[in-house]
Amino acid sequence: ESLKDFEKDKYIFLDTEVAVKSFKDIDFFQDKVRLVQIGNREKTYIYDMFRIPEFSKHLKKLLESKGVVGHNLKFDIKFLKTNFDIFPQIVFDTMIASQLLSENEREKHSLQAVTYRLTDDELDKTQQSSAWGLRNLSKEQIDYAAKDVQALRDIFPILRDRLNNIKTPHKATGIIHETFSLDNAAAVVEMAFVPQLALIELTGMPVDEKVLKDQLQKVSSDYQRMYIDFVRKYGVDPFSPHKITYWLSTKLGLKLPKTQKGSLSSQDSALRKYIDREEVKQLVEIRSTKKILDKLKELSSHTKNGRIYSEFKQIGAPTGRMASSRPNLQNITRELRKLFKTPEGRSLIVADYSQIxxxxxxxxxxxxxxxxxxxxxxxxxxxxxxxxxxxxxxxxxxxxxxxxxxxxxxxxxxxxxxxxxxxxxxxxxxxxxxxxxxxxxxxxxxxxxxxxxxxxxxxxxxxxxxxxxxYSLLGRRMVVHRFTEAVNFPIQATGSDLLKMAVVFFGKLKNDLDAQIVNLVHDEIIVESSEENSQKAKEILSQSMLKAGKILLRKVPVEFEVEIVGTWADK
Structure with a gap:
């Protein structure tokens, strides 16, 4: 009955409250959605999903057919997908909108910060991490849940209008543009990208756990041996910058370059011309082994059932470049890429734009x-x-x-x-x-x-x-203060736009094909598919990358390589 109130709405406001074991380490596969809050211009309804789990099938129809406005929607989409197989795709994320409009990297983009900045209303968030798993929720908890929907109602039109006031070279088209009357092409791409990124995070990157474990043990024992040998032989800790610099310059008599602050540099690049000397060779080797060991430990601590689930910050820089953490899957060396391989019957497809x-x-x-x-x-x-x-x-x-x-x-x-x-x-x-x-x-x-x-x-x-x-070629707006930013940002931002457009096109074109993007690294897209679908997935990926390239590059031909590989390192 309550859903009849939303029949005429093009879009609705959505929020969720979740019962989690730990707010520091949220588990999207085990933790549960407690409340789903939905509102339109006039009304707000709160559904207690612990009491009415069967209601999710009605919610699915509503949330997958209408526009959904929310804040940090990737979070809600991941929970809706794992708990109820609900996957909204026509979305407007007020957090992403705020980031797109921001002219200051230090600006905060929580719902509380954005609401205060735009309306002067102070949102009380003390209930956010309260016990949402209790049998009976308090009146304060219910009121808190309703207020988040009211905040969305207030900030959404302001954010949308400000985005629409930015003149962009490309005219926005498509369902997101039509649903929310959003005319900013760069914003439309970012909104369409939100659900795709949620899927990437939920799918995880396949990893060979046995090879990872063996490699960790081997590198760990190699490192310990090298470290002990070094300290015994030279009497200096290789990881004390001050002691190493003194040892290199005074004991070994090496001429080291100075850093910008005027102190001597013992970085690998400064030692390259002395690499033939045994002491320097050992120092550089021990440093590189320590880096590999740290990365292997980071990867191991985030591995679950043969997959690594990273978190991506959709707008990790003013240029729209993403950042990956817990663990970072964007800084994997060629040597470690061999750990990433699919299980039997699955394929990896790796694509990257060339000289983009x-x-x-x-x-x-x-x-x-x-x-x-x-x-x-x-x-x-x-x-x-x-x-x-x-x-x-x-x-x-x-x-x-x-x-x-x-x-x-x-x-x-x-x-x-x-x-x-x-x-x-x-x-x-x-x-x-x-x-x-x-x-x-x-x-x-x-x-x-x-x-x-x-x-x-x-x-x-x-x-x-x-x-x-x-501006980027798509129309992403950035404010710069330094020459290096002014010449770098438009190029890097266009690269971000291009990659995100290709991902959105791939999500649309593949329909129900058993193929899913599992990682993104600046100009590289990694897809996992069933073996029988790998050729088809490769074609759809190529089509998506070409389509995005042709929209943004009119005078320069776009080129890319797409390969079906055994491991990520084979590309």
Whole structure:
């Protein structure tokens, strides 16, 4: 009967309260939904799911057919999916909306903070972590649950209107745009992405538990042996920066570079030229083994039934880039990727966009030389090397291509010749002199004059205004204060938009196919499917990536690789 009140509504307001064993370590598979709060403009209903579990089938029809407005909806969607197999997909997340509008990284985006910022109302959250598993809930708990729906009612129209006031180059389309009258294309993509990310988190990444356990034991004993040997031999703790620096410079007589603060640096990059010395080799090796050991411990502590369930922060940076934690699945080294393999009868499909940042940069800046090179199917690193070194494209060596990689990625973001030297050494193990760095810097901006003009324009604008508003190619709005942000953010943000659009398209196009995205790493998408569906999943993934690419890149062709692999490391 109560649901009849929502028949005419295009969208409803939703919140849940959950009975959990620990608020620090929520278990989406074992913990239970206690209350579901639903409201429209006039009414709020609270359903006690402990008393009426069979009501979930009626809720399913409602929540899967209408628009749903909520705050941090990924949380509610995960619980609705595991408890009742309810999966809302037409959503407006007020937390995501607040993050998209934010101009300050320190701004908070809880429901309490957003409500206070927009309406001056103080939401009392003392009941949030109260005992929701009690047989009889208190009046205070029920009132608290209802107030969250009222807060959504108040903040939703303000957030939507502010998003709509941002002029974007792309016109929003589709069911989310129509349901919520949301015109901001970047916001529509983020909202469509929320349920997809909830699914990714619930599916988890397949891992070979036995190989992980064996590897952990092996690396742990290797590390202990190396550590003890090192301390016995040299009488210094390899993990005390102060002692190691003193030992390297005084006892071994090494000339170490200085950090920005003026102290001596003993980082791996500073030691690279001394790597032939046994003491340095051992130090670098012990450090790298410790990093691997820490990562293996982190992965092991989050493994359950052959899967690792990570948490993703949908907007982990102003550019829309995601962050992964508990454990971080975005910083897995090539060596450790071999641990990630599917069980018998399942396949992994790994896809990534090729040279996508440079393609986006060429499109964004409109640099004709770079656009032409991409249009002719050239490898841009080889192409840059041939232009800067003045030699035929075909004669460019592997080392020269690697050097051009550092030049391309460093200079499109406006780093100085001195920083280019450090960047090439630290990230690409390439040593170039200051004189060479200056020559390459000069030549790069002669060859790609579009970038020089863009950088000059940005510097001029910043010197006048001290802050700038920049946009991704989709229309994601960001406020920047520094030159490096002004030239980096629009490119990185377009990359985020592109990946999220591809994920949304994949979710739509696959329908009921037994295939699901299990991890995302900046420009890489990893899908798990049944073996018999792997070819079909690969085609749908390719289609989704191409479709997203063609929307954002009009002058530059989009390219990507999609492979069916045995383990994540095989790509």
């Amino acid at each position: 940042e440079l393609r986006i940069a060429a499109e964004y800046v409109g640099d004709n030389t770079m656009i032409k090179a991409f249009s002719e199917g050239k490898d841009l690193h080889k192409f840059t090397a041939s232009l800067i070194l003045g030699k035929p494209y075909e004669d460019v060596t592997k080392e020269e291509r690697q050097m051009a990689k550092a030049i391309n990625f460093g200079l499109i973001y406006g780093i100085s010749p001195k920083s280019l030297m450090e960047y090439a050494r630290n990230n690409y193990s390439i040593d170039i002199s200051m004189k060479e760095a200056q020559k390459f810097h000069e030549r790069f901006f002669e060859v790609y004059s579009g970038f020089k003009n863009w950088h000059d324009r940005v510097k001029q604008d910043l010197s006048k205004k001290h802050s700038l508003v920049v």
